[in-house]
Amino acid sequence: MIPDKAHISFLHSALQYDGDLMPNQEFHAWMKKCRDSVKVEVTAVTFPELNKWLFEPNTGNLVHESGRFFSIEGIRIKTNWGRVANWTQPIINQPEIGFLGIITKKFNGVLYFLMQAKIEPGNINYVQLSPTLQATKSNYSKVHKGNTPNYLEYFNGDKPRKVLMDQLQSEQGARFLRKRNRNIIVEVDDDIEVKDDFCWLTLGQIKTLMRFDNLINMDTRTVISGINFGSYPSSSIDVFHHFAYQNGSKASNGQAMLLSALDELHSHQSMENIISWITGLKSTYELEVDKIPLNQVAKWIVNDREIFHEQHKYFSVIAANVHISNREVSSWFQPLVRSAQEGLIAFIVKDINGVMHFLVQAKIEAGNFDILELAPTVQCLTGNYRSGLNEYEVPFIKEVLETSPEKILFRSMQSEEGGRFFREQNLNMIVEAPDSFPEEVPENFCWMTLNQLSTFIRYNNYLNIQARSLLAAVIF
Amino acid sequence: MIPDKAHISFLHSALQYDGDLMPNQEFHAWMKKCRDSVKVEVTAVTFPELNKWLFEPNTGNLVHESGRFFSIEGIRIKTNWGRVANWTQPIINQPEIGFLGIITKKFNGVLYFLMQAKIEPGNINYVQLSPTLQATKSNYSKVHKGNTPNYLEYFNGDKPRKVLMDQLQSEQGARFLRKRNRNIIVEVDDDIEVKDDFCWLTLGQIKTLMRFDNLINMDTRTVISGINFGSYPSSSIDVFHHFAYQNGSKASNGQAMLLSALDELHSHQSMENIISWITGLKSTYELEVDKIPLNQVAKWIVNDREIFHEQHKYFSVIAANVHISNREVSSWFQPLVRSAQEGLIAFIVKDINGVMHFLVQAKIEAGNFDILELAPTVQCLTGNYRSGLNEYEVPFIKEVLETSPEKILFRSMQSEEGGRFFREQNLNMIVEAPDSFPEEVPENFCWMTLNQLSTFIRYNNYLNIQARSLLAAVIF
Numbered sequence: 001m002i003p004d005k006a007h008i009s010f011l012h013s014a015l016q017y018d019g020d021l022m023p024n025q026e027f028h029a030w031m032k033k034c035r036d037s038v039k040v041e042v043t044a045v046t047f048p049e050l051n052k053w054l055f056e057p058n059t060g061n062l063v064h065e066s067g068r069f070f071s072i073e074g075i076r077i078k079t080n081w082g083r084v085a086n087w088t089q090p091i092i093n094q095p096e097i098g099f100l101g102i103i104t105k106k107f108n109g110v111l112y113f114l115m116q117a118k119i120e121p122g123n124i125n126y127v128q129l130s131p132t133l134q135a136t137k138s139n140y141s142k143v144h145k146g147n148t149p150n151y152l153e154y155f156n157g158d159k160p161r162k163v164l165m166d167q168l169q170s171e172q173g174a175r176f177l178r179k180r181n182r183n184i185i186v187e188v189d190d191d192i193e194v195k196d197d198f199c200w201l202t203l204g205q206i207k208t209l210m211r212f213d214n215l216i217n218m219d220t221r222t223v224i225s226g227i228n229f230g231s232y233p234s235s236s237i238d239v240f241h242h243f244a245y246q247n248g249s250k251a252s253n254g255q256a257m258l259l260s261a262l263d264e265l266h267s268h269q270s271m272e273n274i275i276s277w278i279t280g281l282k283s284t285y286e287l288e289v290d291k292i293p294l295n296q297v298a299k300w301i302v303n304d305r306e307i308f309h310e311q312h313k314y315f316s317v318i319a320a321n322v323h324i325s326n327r328e329v330s331s332w333f334q335p336l337v338r339s340a341q342e343g344l345i346a347f348i349v350k351d352i353n354g355v356m357h358f359l360v361q362a363k364i365e366a367g368n369f370d371i372l373e374l375a376p377t378v379q380c381l382t383g384n385y386r387s388g389l390n391e392y393e394v395p396f397i398k399e400v401l402e403t404s405p406e407k408i409l410f411r412s413m414q415s416e417e418g419g420r421f422f423r424e425q426n427l428n429m430i431v432e433a434p435d436s437f438p439e440e441v442p443e444n445f446c447w448m449t450l451n452q453l454s455t456f457i458r459y460n461n462y463l464n465i466q467a468r469s470l471l472a473a474v475i476f
Numbered sequence: 477m478i479p480d481k482a483h484i485s486f487l488h489s490a491l492q493y494d495g496d497l498m499p500n501q502e503f504h505a506w507m508k509k510c511r512d513s514v515k516v517e518v519t520a521v522t523f524p525e526l527n528k529w530l531f532e533p534n535t536g537n538l539v540h541e542s543g544r545f546f547s548i549e550g551i552r553i554k555t556n557w558g559r560v561a562n563w564t565q566p567i568i569n570q571p572e573i574g575f576l577g578i579i580t581k582k583f584n585g586v587l588y589f590l591m592q593a594k595i596e597p598g599n600i601n602y603v604q605l606s607p608t609l610q611a612t613k614s615n616y617s618k619v620h621k622g623n624t625p626n627y628l629e630y631f632n633g634d635k636p637r638k639v640l641m642d643q644l645q646s647e648q649g650a651r652f653l654r655k656r657n658r659n660i661i662v663e664v665d666d667d668i669e670v671k672d673d674f675c676w677l678t679l680g681q682i683k684t685l686m687r688f689d690n691l692i693n694m695d696t697r698t699v700i701s702g703i704n705f706g707s708y709p710s711s712s713i714d715v716f717h718h719f720a721y722q723n724g725s726k727a728s729n730g731q732a733m734l735l736s737a738l739d740e741l742h743s744h745q746s747m748e749n750i751i752s753w754i755t756g757l758k759s760t761y762e763l764e765v766d767k768i769p770l771n772q773v774a775k776w777i778v779n780d781r782e783i784f785h786e787q788h789k790y791f792s793v794i795a796a797n798v799h800i801s802n803r804e805v806s807s808w809f810q811p812l813v814r815s816a817q818e819g820l821i822a823f824i825v826k827d828i829n830g831v832m833h834f835l836v837q838a839k840i841e842a843g844n845f846d847i848l849e850l851a852p853t854v855q856c857l858t859g860n861y862r863s864g865l866n867e868y869e870v871p872f873i874k875e876v877l878e879t880s881p882e883k884i885l886f887r888s889m890q891s892e893e894g895g896r897f898f899r900e901q902n903l904n905m906i907v908e909a910p911d912s913f914p915e916e917v918p919e920n921f922c923w924m925t926l927n928q929l930s931t932f933i934r935y936n937n938y939l940n941i942q943a944r945s946l947l948a949a950v951i952f
Contacts, residue, residue, distance in 0.1 A: 166755045166756070276660075
């Protein structure tokens with residue numbers, strides 16, 4: 001794609017690993033101050049104590065009395081993919097599309113992103129760096145009678161702004177029934193008030209901060225993963241590489257990674273071939289998902305404190321009372337989803353003819369919008385990969401876990417969304433394959449460049465949130 | 477998109493308005509011979525006579541005894557789009573993804589398409605020009621115990637071929653629940669037997685033949701609509717224009733149409749803006765569709781001969797006995813869907829700065845995969861547009877129907893799929909707007925170039941079949 005002004009501004013900001021407005025050496029002290037200034041208490045309660053939430057008499061679904069926010073319902077799945085052809089499970093139904101939005105503004109020619117140190121009850125450390133705005137339709141239409149979310153007026157069109165990116169993107173297909181959010185980045189020219197707990201960072205700073213555990217929240221990761229930088233001739237990419245090096249990039253393979261992101265000519269597979277591969281898999285594999293009442297879900301138990309699988313596998317739903325000093329509503333009750341274990345999310349990458357390629361997996365999950373989505377090489381979110389006791393085998397897990405340290409390009413713990421999930425974190429890794437790693441891969445895997453992945457993200461329903469979230473961490 | 481060899485072969489074939497292998501002056505005689513050589517009889521029967529089909533006792537759904545092919549079921553729709561917020565209706569459920577495939581081969585450097593004069597029971601004239609292969613999964617997995625479809629081996633990978641295009645594309649969202657087919661074009665190098673009722677045509681010939689009523693079937697139209705020609709600099713497009721003119725193109729506005737198809741730089745709206753427009757609409761409008769048993773659909777009556785709306789609106793389902801002399805199975809029973817009226821499908825186009833732009837409508841239909849799809853400017857498939865007695869108003873219908881003759885670029889009757897629909901035809905038109913037609917359009921309309929529309933087709937779930945089918949008729 002021929003780059004426009006927005007692509008070039010994004011690329012320029014991505015190559016700035018430090019920023020004038022919130023220098024790296026001040027950031028952590030500022031974050032600590034934000035964390036110290038709030039008090040959060042999350043207490044497990046029983047479902048009868050879960051104020052404003054109830055189990056619907058006929059269906060057993062766990063719903064809010066307003067009918068809004070989200071509900072816990074059941075689904076029945078039929079598929080010819082994998083080893084299990086039929087099952088039922090609880091799922092989060094949240095049909096509302098919310099905003100995940102970032103305001104950007106140019107200072108001295110560099111695009112800065114307005115980020116918020118935001119509290120979410122499910123976060124391990126409560127406060128993480130979130131987009132400027134994070135609001136469900138129930139939030140911004142004030143169903144819960146709190147204040148209007150900060151900066152909403154720059155996203156709903158009430159104040160002038162230029163839209164740089166605006167995409168619908170899916171969330172966890174194993175947990176949510178076809179949930180999507182509006183991932184949006186706008187640019188403003190006006191002076192804009194920086195409210196408490198907000199700060200301006202470059203894209204390069206945000207990406208670098210992903211190297212810290214549980215600091216950049218999931219919503220930030222999905223929004224910045226949608227950024228497209230455009231496509232350029234190789235000679236320009238050489239210049240960008242020098243520029244990145246001058247600016248202090250520590251990416252050991254910056255040139256191959258930059259080519260992967262910015263060159264649309266040199267890829268292992270053409271886009272037509274990749275689309276044909278996806279078409280073939282979607283034609284072969286079937287996924288039929290029907291909503292059922294929660295009280296018809298087999299093998300799951302509902303007691304006073306928890307909705308859980310009889311073998312305590314996968315995840316459970318708990319009831320929580322949340323007290324927060326620094327939020328639009330300071331105390332409320334809500335269900336939270338707790339994962340049975342930590343998971344692993346990893347991309348294997350390989351330099352093929354000087355261009356970094358990502359090993360992408362086509363993966364079926366029950367809540368997917370369109371049968372399968374493109375996932376990281378390894379994604380075992382709910383399985384116990386350490387013991388290997390699973391319904392399914394996980395290809396390439398050994399290769400990832402046994403990567404020698406100098407081949408690990410990225411490794412940190414990242415949290416899932418703290419508004420729905422209770423202290424859920426996954427090990428995120430990007431590892432470089434050894435030279436001996438074959439280019440031939442199993443039927444449901446494919447090598448792609450960042451440029452190709454970015455194009456698929458743009459047209460939505462292609463990359464799952466785990467893949468997008470991990471791609472957000474790539475620095476050049 | 478940078479053109480590859482396939483793009484250039486497609487473009488070259490599209491600019492050949494006559495062919496050496498089946499010259500235009502011989503085609504109609506050949507087609508008549510094919511039509512005369514078969515005998516087709518379609519007789520209305522009662523549902524109890526509909527052999528192998530039954531109404532399921534619990535649900536009232538009309539199903540095949542094998543559980544395959546398709547079924548008539550019910551759906552419940554909730555939406556905040558349009559004037560009617562809730563309704564139930566029958567729908568065709570055909571979850572299987574079939575092949576709509578065309579074999580191509582180069583003769584003297586020109587790409588030819590292997591087309592079939594094919595009988596379909598619902599066609600007005602029984603025989604229309606179809607893709608090389610048209611097969612549901614039930615067909616090619618031989619559920620009905622007929623012969624293996626002709627040329628299947630070039631599509632399932634048993635014989636060597638190059639895949640030029642391979643996309644999943646939706647079908648009528650008002651009639652089918654999320655039905656899609658695999659639209660695929662392959663190229664072979666080998667000599668290949670041309671069986672009875674098959675012939676080789678250039679892409680330019682096929683497009684020109686769309687000017688005749690009910691000749692090019694719906695499956696052909698959807699497949700060729702997916703062809704992308706790549707993007708080129710203006711200087712190359714000038715050369716193509718001269719070439720088209722030399723070859724006898726009768727397109728009055730060939731240059732503006734070629735620029736619309738082949739230039740990715742000059743458009744009224746950027747792709748980012750269009751994606752943002754779609755994202756905004758999908759975030760605003762909700763479409764909740766749940767399957768229900770057919771016997772729970774309100775206002776529809778099932779009697780011995782028909783499933784119909786109490787006011788005889790929309791469509792009905794009838795039972796048919798089909799006798800055909802020249803097909804893999806020569807006699808069978810099946811339900812057919814009969815439309816209450818003919819419809820109108822039309823694009824208004826406008827030359828904006830020398831590039832032809834199409835006025836595209838974002839339209840919600842109950843069976844859509846993803847809330848809304850991009851539709852022609854006017855699409856009133858089931859409404860009676862002549863009397864204006866509708867649940868909804870149809871914008872721009874007056875402008876289309878009152879277009880002065882010299883501004884009509886395309887006008888013919890085209891059939892819907894004759895395997896499911898009984899003699900359903902729609903008036904298809906492409907009309908050029910007068911200079912006074914405003915560039916400002918209502919919220920759910922947008923001006924796009926062919927190049928942009930072609931990009932959206934590639935990533936599927938964007939353009940509905942009516943839009944794709946009509947775009948197939950564009951010649952340069």
